[in-house]
Amino acid sequence: MDAGADTTGKLLVATPLIGDGNFERTVVLMLAHQEEGAAGVVLNRPSGMLVSDALPQWAPHLAPPSTMFIGGPVSNESVVALARVRQDPDQGWWTPVLGLVGTLDLEADADEVANAVDGVRLFAGYAGWSPGQLEDEIESGAWFVVDAHPDDLLTEDPGDLWPAVLARQPSPISWFTHYPTHPSHN
Incomplete structure (x- = not known):
């Protein structure tokens, strides 16, 4: 993917060069x-x-695991919500990102939204890049930019997401699936 291309709806997968x-x-x-x-x-x-503990009105609607996720190092006191809807609700409380998964306005009434969603995930903070910063990081090899699979977005097994996404990529990206956590221990 061209480093200057729009990555909205894509996955960034950290490479060992992320630093x-x-x-x-x-x-x-x-x-x-x-x-x-x-x-x-x-x-x-x-x-x-x-x-x-933080937003009890949304707890019954969560996709498992029912924990807050760390969305990134920016603005940790803010919360970003993703929701998978059953069909495009054409409502102001949901903005599509990929297929039937999009961002959810947490100001919406959780009980009214409940019938339209299959799962919600909440993130404390987000990852953010200034103009040109992400393009530079992609160009330097810090990120693989790959297509997202709808199941990735609310996976029940987030601990295995990094190797799972890498494993389904073509070579040579798939080779990183088994990259050791500590290369010096290899």
């Missing part, structure tokens, strides 16, 4: 990519905090 502990072995769903910058959420970093 930033915030993103080591992460998979990021890109929510927006514009001239002003880019933003996404880390899909595979569940936290120990239960959503029922």
